[in-house]
Amino acid sequence: MSRRRIALIGFGSIAGDLAPALLARTAPGYELGVLLPPESESRVRVPEGCALLADCEELRAFGPEIVVEAAGHEAVRKSVPQCLALGLPVLISSIGALHDEALFAGLVKTAKASGGRILLPSGALGGVDYVRAVRDATSLALRYESHKPPAAWREELVKRGHDPATLAEPVTLFRGNAREAAATYPLNLNVAAALALAGPGFEKVEVAVICDPAARGNSHAITVDCEYGTMRTEITNAPSPSNPKTSWIVSRSLLAAIEQYFSPVMML
Ligand SMILES: NC(=O)c1ccc[n+]([C@@H]2O[C@H](COP(=O)([O-])OP(=O)(O)OC[C@H]3O[C@@H](n4cnc5c(N)ncnc54)[C@H](O)[C@@H]3O)[C@@H](O)[C@H]2O)c1
Structure with a gap:
C-alpha cells in the first residue's frame, strides 16, 4: 500500500510536533504537504521531503486524503x-473559531x-466522549474552569493593573458562557468551544478563566452533573519539549485522530 497523503495547514508549534511523529510512522506511513503562504517565515522549518504548497490549488494537486x-x-x-x-x-485544531455561528x-x-467533513x-481536552453522550440530558449542568499560570496571561494581567511577577492570589479573568469566552479569548478558549460543540451548545457551557500563581501548568477542570451521572476531570498538560508555549498533548491528539480516521476500528 502506498503512503497516505496528508496536507497540513500551518507549520508552527503544533504541526512542528505532529509532522515528525507522522513521518516516523511506517506501514504504510504518511507523505506530507504543508500549506503556507509563499512569504511565510515558517517555510524554513518544514522538513525536507515534505511538499510546500502555496495555495489551495496546489493543495488540491497534491491530492491529500485528509487536511489538518x-x-x-x-x-x-x-x-x-x-x-x-x-x-x-x-481536521480543525482552531475549534475556538467555530464560536462564530455564521x-x-x-x-x-x-x-x-x-x-x-469537518473533524x-x-x-x-479529555472526556469529550462523556460530554457527547450526556448532551441531551434534561438536568445537564456543564462547567469548565481554565487554570493557567501568570506567564500565560501576562498582557491581560498588566491591562488589569496586576504585576504578573508578583501575583500572589488567583485572579478570575472571565466568567460567562462558552460563546462569550471564545469571543473574548479566541486564542485560548479552544477547549471551551470543543466542550460546547460536543455538548449542549455554546450558550449552555459555564466557563471560568482563572489566572493562578500556584498553577503547575495549563489545567482544565470539567464538571458534568445530570440525571445520567456525574463526571469530574482535571487535566494538567505538560509543555511540548520542542516548544514550551504549546501543550504537547495537542499534537498527540491530532496524531490519534488521524490514525483513527484511517483505522478499520473506530472508537467513538
Ligand atoms: N484544540 C486545541 O486544544 C488547541 C490547543 C492549542 C492550539 N490550538 C489551535 O491551533 C492553532 C495552531 O497552534 P500553534 O501553537 O501551532 O500556533 P503557531 O502560532 O505556533 O503556528 C501557526 C502556524 O500557522 C501558520 N499560519 C498562520 N496563518 C496561516 C494561514 N492563513 N494559512 C496557512 N498558515 C498559516 C503560521 O505561519 C505558523 O506556521 C492555534 O492558532 C490554535 O487556534 C488548538
Whole structure:
C-alpha cells in the first residue's frame, strides 16, 4: 500500500510536533504537504521531503486524503472552506473559531454540498466522549474552569493593573458562557468551544478563566452533573519539549485522530 497523503495547514508549534511523529510512522506511513503562504517565515522549518504548497490549488494537486488545520482562526475562515469545497475531510485544531455561528453554519453547508467533513479533535481536552453522550440530558449542568499560570496571561494581567511577577492570589479573568469566552479569548478558549460543540451548545457551557500563581501548568477542570451521572476531570498538560508555549498533548491528539480516521476500528 502506498503512503497516505496528508496536507497540513500551518507549520508552527503544533504541526512542528505532529509532522515528525507522522513521518516516523511506517506501514504504510504518511507523505506530507504543508500549506503556507509563499512569504511565510515558517517555510524554513518544514522538513525536507515534505511538499510546500502555496495555495489551495496546489493543495488540491497534491491530492491529500485528509487536511489538518494547525494555523489559527484566519485559516479556518479562508483555507478550510476551500478544502471542504474540494470534498476533503478537514481536521480543525482552531475549534475556538467555530464560536462564530455564521462561519460554522457556512462550513457545515459547504461540507454537506461537497461531501467534505469537518473533524474536531479533543485537542488539549479529555472526556469529550462523556460530554457527547450526556448532551441531551434534561438536568445537564456543564462547567469548565481554565487554570493557567501568570506567564500565560501576562498582557491581560498588566491591562488589569496586576504585576504578573508578583501575583500572589488567583485572579478570575472571565466568567460567562462558552460563546462569550471564545469571543473574548479566541486564542485560548479552544477547549471551551470543543466542550460546547460536543455538548449542549455554546450558550449552555459555564466557563471560568482563572489566572493562578500556584498553577503547575495549563489545567482544565470539567464538571458534568445530570440525571445520567456525574463526571469530574482535571487535566494538567505538560509543555511540548520542542516548544514550551504549546501543550504537547495537542499534537498527540491530532496524531490519534488521524490514525483513527484511517483505522478499520473506530472508537467513538
Ligand atoms: N484544540 C486545541 O486544544 C488547541 C490547543 C492549542 C492550539 N490550538 C489551535 O491551533 C492553532 C495552531 O497552534 P500553534 O501553537 O501551532 O500556533 P503557531 O502560532 O505556533 O503556528 C501557526 C502556524 O500557522 C501558520 N499560519 C498562520 N496563518 C496561516 C494561514 N492563513 N494559512 C496557512 N498558515 C498559516 C503560521 O505561519 C505558523 O506556521 C492555534 O492558532 C490554535 O487556534 C488548538
